[in-house]
Amino acid sequence: MARRDKTERLLNLVFAMMSTRRAISRSDIRENVAGYEDARSDEAFERMFERDKDELRSMGLPIDTVSDSLGEVLGYRISPSEYEFVDLELSPEDIIVLGVAAQVWDQAVLSAPAQTALRKIEAKYGKNVVTPPAELSGLVRLQAQDVSLPVLLTAAREKRVVKFEYHNRSGVQSMRKIEPWALICRQGNWYCIGFDLDRMDQRTFKLPRIHGTVRTTAEKHSAPRPDHPTMEIPQSEGLVTATITVSAGHGAMLRKNSMRLDQTALGDRIEVCGVLADLVEWTLLALAHVVSIESPALETEVNAAIDALVAGHQAAFTEGELGV
Known part of the structure; x- marks a missing residue:
């Protein structure tokens, strides 16, 4: 709560210094800016205001100190022309990069702010312009x-x-x-x-x-x-890209790490990219429901793992038969 109160006080102070053509004095700030009423004394207000002013300046806000001809401080202000952002003009490449960046946070903690920013870009440039090409979708993401x-x-x-x-x-x-x-x-x-x-x-x-x-x-x-x-x-640890088709509802690890998933008549066609050993493990976990593997390297390793497993069971069975 204290952190939120401080943030609100800083925002109120910024708005107050930006909304006046003349400088706003310390006394006006104390009386009219919400958040400073908690200061129980002049000294407490001075300490609070100085800390806030220094923090805003450290963030890059151009706070001007306005003085009279004798050097007496009249107050403070922020010139909107020095603080406001210019209207952004984005190239098609810039927009694609921002679209991919928003996808990174799609399932993460910053999902809502990322999507809000994306909607604003779409409002100006159009939804179709913001949507990344299919070949870029899923390449950069958070899981x-x-x-x-x-x-x-x-x-x-x-x-x-x-x-x-x-x-x-x-x-x-x-x-x-x-x-x-x-x-x-x-x-x-x-x-x-x-x-x-x-x-x-x-x-x-x-x-x-x-x-x-x-x-x-x-x-x-x-x-x-x-x-x-x-x-x-x-x-x-070299990375391998592979496409595995599995029966609908199966292959949880493949789905979790998928770059792309297409539903087909044979099952769900899942494209994944990762370390070969990981891909082998994920495929083996869903082996009973795997329809096809579209990667020679992955198929070879999966078959080798199956052969090794079968050989191990055969050896164990033979030892049991011989009473070893």
Whole structure:
């Protein structure tokens, strides 16, 4: 509640300083701007007003101090011409980028503000102009397992060290302490590039493999950050795009990680992109309902996994028959 009251007071102060041609004096601010009535003394008001003024200036608001010929402060104002945004003129490419950006937050915490901004753009430029091309749809997005993204983005911007529990592709669990440099989305999957303080080297972390809460520490970055951090994924972690057709209502993991889903007479045709090992796992989970796999690499690995499973069962059966 206190934070909301402060935000309302700051907004009221901005409106008051923008709505007058002449400067608004301190006494007028105290008497007429909602939020300052809580000041119980002149000293309390002065401290509150000075803090608010400094905070608004730190946000970039151009607050002018108006004085008379003798240097006596008459009051304060914000010139609308210096603060108001000019009417934006967006190119078709700009609009497409904004449309894709809105899709990123479609299922996330900023969904409502993103959609509100998109509706305003549509009102000026038209809905068809804002809709991203089909080939871009789903390439950049947030999923339920990407909840750590906002925390990592903030830590990277503020150059803070973070800690989190990480499971590598072999399932080995370890606590990692890193300096996050950048967040990159590749084919619908988010990765964090940073400096691993335990291994003293650059590492790339796949966000869905982060378990639990990402904790931000008070420590600041100390390792030199490259101008353009590059994504380093082992060859075995190469990304594969595949299309798998499954019976309607099945293939939960495939659906959860889908880039595109089309309903057909044979079933739901699901396009996914990810690390090959993950795609194999998701496909095997839905194997009884898989109609077709449109990816030679994925089909080969799935068949190999099935063969290995069958061979394992046969070996166990043979040992049982022999009484081993």
